[in-house]
Structure formats: C-alpha cells, structure tokens
Amino acid sequence: MTAFGKLIRTTAFRLTLAYLFLFALFAASLLGYFAWNTRRLITEQITSTVNAETGEIGDIFGRRGLRGLVFTIENRALRPGANLYLVTTPTGQAIAGNVGSLGPGVMATAGWSETAYRRLDEQDNADHRALVRVSELSGGFRLLIGRDLEERKRLFGIVVKAAQWSLLVVVVLGLGGGVFVARRVLRRIDAITGTTQRIMAGDLSGRLPVGRSGDELDRLAENLNAMPERIEALMTGLKEVSDNIAHDLKTPLTRLRNRAEEALAKAGSEVEYRHALERTIEESDGLIRTFNALLMIARAESGQARGNMDDFDAAEVANGIQELYEPLAEEDGMRLRVETVPTPLHGNRELISQALANLVENAIKYGKPAPSAQPLSAGASVGMDSREILIEARREGDQVLLSVTDHGPGIPESDRKHAVERFVRLEASRTQPGSGLGLSLASAVATLHGGELRLADAHPGLTAILAIPAATGVTERIAAKTPDVAQKVA
Secondary structure (H helix, E strand, O other), X not given: OOHHHHHHOOHHHHHHHHHHHHHHHHHXXXXXHHHHHHHHHHHHHHHHHHHHHHHHHHHHHHHHHHHHHHHHHHHHHOOOOOOEEEEEOOOOOEEEEOEEEEOOOOOOOOEEEEEEEEEOOOOOOOOEEEEEEEEEOHHHOEEEEEEEOHHHHHHHHHHHHHXXXXXXXXXXXXXXXXXXXXXXXXXXXXXXXXXXHHHHOOOOOOOOOOOXXXXXXXXXXXXXXXXXXXXXHHHHHHHHHHHHHHHHOHHHHHHHHHHHHHXXXXXXXXXXXXXXXXXXXXXXXXXXXXXXXXXXXXXXHHOHHHHHOEEEEHHHHHHHHHHHHHHHHHHOOOEEEEEEOOOEEEEOHHHHHHHXXXXXXXXXXXXXXXXXXXXXXXXXXXXXXXXXXXXXXEEEOOEEEEEEEOOOOOOOHHHHHHHOXXXXXXXXXXXXXXXXXXXXXXXXXXXXXXXXXXXXXXXXXXXXXXXXXXXXXXXXXXXXXXXXXXXXXX
8 A cells, every 4th residue: 555545544634634624614604604795785785775866866856857857867877986877758768867778677667676787888788787776756757776786796706716715725724734644643653553563473572652742642652551561561470470380389299299109109008098198188289279379369360350349348357367267376376366447348358358368377377476586666566465466457548458467577678579479488488388379369359459468567577458449439338238337337
C-alpha cells in the first residue's frame, strides 16, 4: 500500500473529511441564509419606496388632475438614477414616463410583478429586470412605478462569490489540515505498530514512545507499556517458579523415591513396611500442600478469585484463626491473643482466611524468642510477653488491617522484599519444615484485593500486616444480612 493510500485510510483523515463536510455544509447554509435575507431586505426597501411614491403621486393626480400627473412624472423621470415611471390611457397608450418597453401583460393587471424592461433613452435592446407596481387611477388611467433590480442582483452576486471563495478556502485548509493531522497521527501509529510487532516477536523490552502532550495516544501508550512490563514480570516469575519447583521439589521427590527403595530393599516385617508407607504418605502430603499453595497463588495473581467476593466481618476471620491455631501454638509453648473490633470487609473470605492463617503459622514456627532475649523494649506492644502472638483486625483510615505480631528474630529490612517471593527461605528458617510459599500467598491475596502485605519491626520481632482497602457501603450490606452485626458495629 502506498503512503498516500495509508494516509487517506486513516481514521484521522476520514474524521477530518467528515468534519470538513459538516462545517462546509454549515457555512454554506449560513451564507445562503445571509444571501436570502439580504435579497429579502432589498426587496422590502424597494416595495416600501414604491408604495410611498405611488401614494404621493396618487394624491397629486387627485388634486391637480392628469396635467399635474404628467408634469410630475416627466420631472421625476429626468432625475439621475430615477425610478421607472409610466402613465397610460385607458386604451394602453403611453402618455408620460421613462419606460420604452415592458414584458407582455404587465400593464393589464394591477399589483406587483417582476418584469423585463427597457428605458426610453437606451438605444440597444438590452433588457433589465425591475420590480414594479401597477395602480389604476380614476378615468381608467394606469400608473406604473418600479425600481431596477440590478442593485439586488449585484449584491447577491457579491455574496455568492464570497461564499464560493469561502468554501474553497475552507476545503483547501480543511484538506491541508487533515493531511497534516493524519500524517502526524500516522507516524505515531506506525511507531506504536512497529513496537508492538517487536513485542509480539518476543522482545518484551520494547516500549511504545510517549510524547509530552499527554493526549489520548500518550495515555494509550502508557497503558500499553504497562502490559509488557507486567507480562515480562510474569514471565520472569514463571521462569523463577519453574526453576524453584525443579530445584525445591526435586529433593523431596528424591527422598520419597529413596525411602520407597530402601523399604523394598531392607524392610523385612509388616511394621517396617507400614512405617515406610507412613513416611511416604507424610512426604506426599507435604508435596500436595506445596502444589495447593501454588494453585492458590496462581488463582490470586490471575484474578480468578474476584468472582467469589462477598461482604463479611474481618474480626470473625481473626477470631476463627485464633481458635483453630490455639492448640498448635500451645504445643510449641506459644500463646495466641486476638484483639478485634467489628471490621466490615469486601473480599474473598477463603483466600483472606488462608493468608492470615499462613501469617499465624509463620509466627508460630519462627516467632519464638531467642533464649537470650531481653525484655520488651519501650516500643513493643503493650501487654505482650515474649511468647505471645497477637492477631489484630481493625480499621485505619480507608484501610482494613489484619496483622500478626510475634517476638522472634524477625526479618532484616534488607531481606523483606525478597522474603515474599516463591520458595524463598531465609537462613534462619531453613531448619524448619516448610515450602517458602506462605508469605508469597499472603502477598498475592493482598494484591488481588488492591492492597499490600507489609512487614515491619515489632521491637523485637515481626509484624506482618494485610492492608486491604475498605469498600464503601459494606457495613450497611452486612447489617442488612445480619441484624446482630448492626448492633455490634453501632
């Protein structure tokens, strides 16, 4: 396709043509109305002048008779730029005036008419147009008074010529502007097309050019640039996940196979076989939990869980997690304490519960204070001992906060961003069982709900916070479903 062919097929050029047509039509209508109004105004002025003169000459005829009428007509006919005058007898014979010829039948009918005429002093046969009024006087005499229409014709011609030139200028400038705008837009679209082709070819580092005008194409380019960035991040994450799965799951699978092989080679009794099968099942359950966590993270990151969102009270979730994990915490010498207020929230209750459960499990596993731990500093949470884990649900500004606080070694600030990645286990946690997916799932759930996972110092220890935006109207909807909640909230 030629460059001109691409140019005229652009949306910008077609829109320019459409607007040009509409503007030209509007301009032509406006000029046409102006020309028609001008013609009407001149006609009204002619009729007003002729009517006044007809009345005046009629009065002269009534007072001075035919002689006075003829004398008046002859005098007025000799003036420069005079109107048309003609007086005829009842038989149609001209007796005074400056009209040499008229159109047929004009003098036979009283009233207004537009006719061709020729003056007496004109030697050629050129015909002109005039607007005349024929009046019948007493005795059968007829009086014609008219005005040449050359002035109206000339003014109308000026308006028509101005309209033609105006439309020509509009069309030329419109086409020129359309070509300029279309070429400018086409250059930007070609640049966008070239970049998208490189991206489709696999070069995810390509970015669309963004200008300084901030127009709709710049906004489109910014949004489109966000897509390859997100795709590149997902592809990098997928590669890392694949590498981590291959690396981190190879060890338990190898251990699973070795145990089964060892059982076949060495086990000699039913008890030994049973023990080997139990260890195999335990290892398999760990693998299943890992894959379930990966599936949950994938659901959260893909947004599939948005369809299962509902209104609920985050305080109920926190209380339920405390009841569920209290026995496990007691086995490890820890104690769970919960502090909540009615906190309406809109989201996926299952995923938020799982994310909070992961934070509590991590606190139970890694939140034990070191044997040489000092008493709590002044910045620590009031009322907490060193083996206590605090679960909170509260509203802070326009966010709902679900937090878990422990008094273990915590996570250094330099490692916190790295800690939420999949299969990442810090040095302090490598001796504990786990897959390194707990914080990854919590972060993915927070992102799904438009929030974030925050890791902060508890002085000592760690505070993990799920910060989720609070949706408007949730309190009223929960109250409508459960009246007792309305009393709690109130």
